[in-house]
Amino acid sequence: MILRGIDFGSVWGASGVQGFYGGDEYRYHRWLRLLGILDMRGLTFVAKTMTLNPNTGNMPIKEDGITPSELLPACVHVTPASWWNGFALNKVGLTNPGAEELLRRGIWQRRESPVVLSFMQIASLSDEPKLELAMRIQEIRAFVHLMRDALPGFRAPVALQINFSCPNTGPHAKTTLDFILETLDIASILDIPLIPKLAVDTSIIDAAAIAEHPACDAICISNTVSWGSTSVPNWQGLFGSPVSPLAHLGKPGGGGLSGAPLLPLVEDWITQFRKLDPKTLINGGGGILKPKDARRLIGAGANSVFLGSVAFLRPWRVQSIIRHASLEVT
Numbered sequence: 001m002i003l004r005g006i007d008f009g010s011v012w013g014a015s016g017v018q019g020f021y022g023g024d025e026y027r028y029h030r031w032l033r034l035l036g037i038l039d040m041r042g043l044t045f046v047a048k049t050m051t052l053n054p055n056t057g058n059m060p061i062k063e064d065g066i067t068p069s070e071l072l073p074a075c076v077h078v079t080p081a082s083w084w085n086g087f088a089l090n091k092v093g094l095t096n097p098g099a100e101e102l103l104r105r106g107i108w109q110r111r112e113s114p115v116v117l118s119f120m121q122i123a124s125l126s127d128e129p130k131l132e133l134a135m136r137i138q139e140i141r142a143f144v145h146l147m148r149d150a151l152p153g154f155r156a157p158v159a160l161q162i163n164f165s166c167p168n169t170g171p172h173a174k175t176t177l178d179f180i181l182e183t184l185d186i187a188s189i190l191d192i193p194l195i196p197k198l199a200v201d202t203s204i205i206d207a208a209a210i211a212e213h214p215a216c217d218a219i220c221i222s223n224t225v226s227w228g229s230t231s232v233p234n235w236q237g238l239f240g241s242p243v244s245p246l247a248h249l250g251k252p253g254g255g256g257l258s259g260a261p262l263l264p265l266v267e268d269w270i271t272q273f274r275k276l277d278p279k280t281l282i283n284g285g286g287g288i289l290k291p292k293d294a295r296r297l298i299g300a301g302a303n304s305v306f307l308g309s310v311a312f313l314r315p316w317r318v319q320s321i322i323r324h325a326s327l328e329v330t
């Protein structure tokens with residue numbers, strides 16, 4: 001997928017799947033890699049989402065502030081049945097040491113091929129929704145400031161996913177269309193490709209308005225779907241209970257669903273979006289577990305795809321999906 005004249009590749013990692021820098025991912029990924037079962041070579045590198053300030057979230061981490069310390073973290077819920085059926089629920093909650101620290105380490109800057117960073121505004125003030133949105137606007141301003149200083153140090157081209165859709169950082173005021181457009185206004189100063197990351201419960205009309213923003217280079221769809229969202233017809237059928245198995249962790253909310261149940265939702269979302277907007281580039285993913293799944297999203301109108309939970313749900317298929325999807329994308 002070409003963004004501002006630069007080839008960012010046709011098969012991307014999902015933010016969160018390759019860790020912050022590419023070598024600090026989940027410990028089970030490392031084991032799967034060592035055993036030769038998981039090979040993520042060929043994926044465009046997309047960093048895990050950072051926030052302006054350090055954020056504790058729900059992921060226990062080592063002293064380096066980024067590497068998960070548990071082999072099978074409790075905030076990523078996979079049962080034998082959900083693994084078999086190809087889905088997971090997570091409530092990682094954007095554990096990270098903050099943008100300044102992540103940029104200071106200079107690791108992204110040394111990468112030789114295009115890098116996609118990811119940022120989310122998460123300031124929280126549950127009783128004051130207007131003030132909360134104003135605080136989050138200040139967050140993107142401060143982040144843009146940090147990025148402007150850091151950009152000259154990057155060897156490779158950089159793009160920025162702006163995550164408007166992580167369900168695990170609440171409580172939040174509803175993210176409004178105006179808020180997203182204002183965020184894009186501010187981030188446009190960076191003069192790098194900007195890719196808002198939305199979820200399938202974002203309305204197509206809003207998404208088309210976001211896509212029209214002059215600084216929006218592509219749309220990324222979809223993030224995990226928030227527990228209880230009506231986009232997913234049968235939560236109880238999936239998890240055997242009306243209460244999320246992750247409800248007890250951290251902030252309110254039951255986590256976000258990834259994997260197979262997302263695929264038809266993302267396919268339908270892209271199909272509907274394409275009726276309104278045939279042109280805006282789309283990086284599509286959610287539930288891609290085999291080459292045929294990537295083909296469905298490309299057929300619906302995605303210009304590139306991304307791979308997420310397949311890395312732990314069907315790791316041995318990652319390379320064949322990359323190979324096939326690279327050929328499918330025009």
Ligand SMILES: Cc1cc2nc3c(=O)[nH]c(=O)nc-3n(C[C@H](O)[C@H](O)[C@H](O)COP(=O)(O)O)c2cc1C
Nearest residue numbers: 014015016049090222223224258259286287308309
């Ligand atoms: C454990 C885990 C961590 C994630 N972390 C992030 C993140 O930091 N930022 C983000 O935008 N999405 C994050 N996601 C969402 C994925 O990037 C992706 O949008 C979602 O899982 C749907 O794709 P999939 O069904 O292929 O996994 C995460 C997903 C999982 C399972």
